[in-house]
Amino acid sequence: MNTRRNFLKNITVSALALPLLSTYKSTGLEGISTSLYQGPVLRVAIMGLGSYGTRVAEAMQSCKRAKLVGVISGTPSKVSDWQKKYNIPEKNCYNYDNFDLIKDNPDIDAVYVITPNSLHHDQVIRVAKAGKHAICEKPMGINAKEAQEMIDACKQANVKLLVGYRMHFEANTLEIIRMRKAGDFGKIMFFQGLCGFRIGDPTQWRLNKQLAGGGSMMDIGIYAINGARYLIGEEPIWVTAQETKTDHVKFKEGVDETIQFQLGFPSGAVASCLSTYNMNYLDRFFLNGEKGFAELNPSTGYGPIKGRTNKGELNIPHVTHQTVQMEEMAGIILDGKSPVVPVDGEEALKDSKIIDAIYLATKTNQKVPLKI
Known part of the structure; x- marks a missing residue:
């Protein structure tokens, strides 16, 4: 592979393929369904609108329990583009200087931090202090000291801290774990x-x-x-x-x-x-x-x-990893669900x-x- 970010484009699962997933009880794909969902939804703002943030946003369009509702970026043109593409209201758009104001925004439940590694620590702690659940890309911090401080901050704020371990929900991986x-x-x-x-x-x-x-x-x-x-x-x-x-x-x-x-x-x-x-x-x-x-x-x-x-x-x-991840994370945050492998x-x-x-x-x- 030329880069792990240049793999084959995500394959969209057809309605015909979805019923097959139910035969794999341990895959963690139970949240993906063609039926109309009317329960609670995890409302997510993405911080960092680069290539992977874009991949997550696209995958979330297929989610039933997780919805993209906000953006945080230091690039105004990206914010404008995302607003138009994903129908994001102006009041849910922030930059890196003012995103602490999300504490006063009841329309955002969680922030997914998808920025360079060294920024995770401070940004996740600010998200926690704003009273929002934090989802952070890996590595969570650049060392164990930072990681512990992020955990402590989220515990003190009584919010969840999850990490983007998408492979923990991947069907083949989970089947091998089940067999082991x-x-x-x-x-x-x-x-x-x-x-x-x-x-x-x-x-x-x-x-x-x-x-x-x-x-x-x-x-x-x-x-x-x-x-x-x-x-x-x-x-x-x-x-x-x-x-x-x-x-x-x-x-x-x-x-x-x-x-x-x-x-x-x-x-x-x-x-x-x-x-x-x-x-x-x-x-x-x-x-x-x-x-x-x-x-x-x-x-x-x-x-x-x-x-x-x-x-x-x-x-x-195959089901798009980020779609499954966000569905399962919604279950963890909203329902207290315990995944097969922790995230x-x-x-x-x-x-x-x-x-x-x-x-x-x-x-x-x-x-x-x-x-x-």
Whole structure:
């Protein structure tokens, strides 16, 4: 793949395909329905109107329980364009300086923060202080300290903090988790996660340490970390890591190009993962157990995700990930629903602790113990 943001365009599920989804009880797709919905709706403002914010907005047009009602941006022309495209009233439009005023807007329930990584911390805390639920793209913060402060702020304000872990609702992923829990693979021995692409524009924010907080690990490597945890079903207890950098101009100090890392788990299972901004065609998870295996290839792209196990292909119909995510998050916020794999701040804090440990391991060449 050229970039994880340039996967195949989302496939719109036809009305004929939707009934098939009911056969997969663990997919987390129960919220997608062709029937007329008349219950409560989560009213969402999107902060950050870039490429991914646009993808989420488009996906939300198919949601029944989540609705785009507001925007927050530092670019007036984008605000104007979104107002026209999504019929957003002027009173629900804000910029980065005045969005604290959402505290007085009863038409907005939650804000989805989709801005560069280093901005998440302060913006989520401001959202919480305004009394609105916060949805934040990953990584939630640029380190574990920031992540904990964001959790604390949302708890103090008595609002939910959710993180954009769209793969936690993806049907193939959830089916493999179900099979692992059922013992179909036996004792889990090994996980491999390969996540990478060759990044383009050297001036983009993802290659700016002050905005990104790092390099490939903060953007694509986090998928392998998270995938190892939810597919193995344990929390790691140690990490080792090695960094390789071949282009010191593009990947400046503090911006990692390629990191290989290994995780150890209490059961004895191990994970071997790679995160890179300098190799294409890396989007694969592999899980090995004493009785079987599972593979996702592609594993984290925008879809379709392809899954297979020692029992055969999964062949689960594709539904746009962001549509499912927002429907399920509406259920979490409105109904207190508990997802199969958590998407709350505490889940993101665990990934942040592991990322901190990976960076430490690359600097020290030592095995770093984990307690998350």
